[in-house]
Amino acid sequence: MARLPMPRVRIDEAARLTRTEGIDEALGAVARDAVELLGSAKFSRVRECGSPDRTRRFVDLSHSGARRWCGMAGCGNRRKAGRHRHRKKDPQPSPA
Incomplete structure (x- = not known):
């Protein structure tokens, strides 16, 4: 091909x-x-997106080589926003 x-x-x-x-x-x-x-040397930096509903692969060109998401605008941002909402959610109902 x-x-x-x-x-x-x-x-x-x-x-x-x-x-x-x-x-x-x-x-x-x-x-x-x-x-x-x-x-190429970049092949060792191929990663799979950390989002559970994605199978996308990407080349991690970050300085640390620890990127987890195919893109922050989509997968990473959704995951971070979800964790933030979960942390901020009040587990105890407020007294009425």
Whole structure:
């Protein structure tokens, strides 16, 4: 798959970027990226997202190498907000 043609990209008259690719070109680009990652030092930093409902993998490029989420905007933020709500929840009902 990595030997398939590269996706074609061009700029139209309105200076918009357009891609003229089919599924083969898209799969070829993904396959080339995978081959490059497998052969690089970054491969040791591939992680699985810590969210229980995700199976997404990502390359942890953080300084410490301890990132747990595929992205803080989605998975990490939801998890942190949920833990915060759980900690702040009053386990005892207030006296009326």
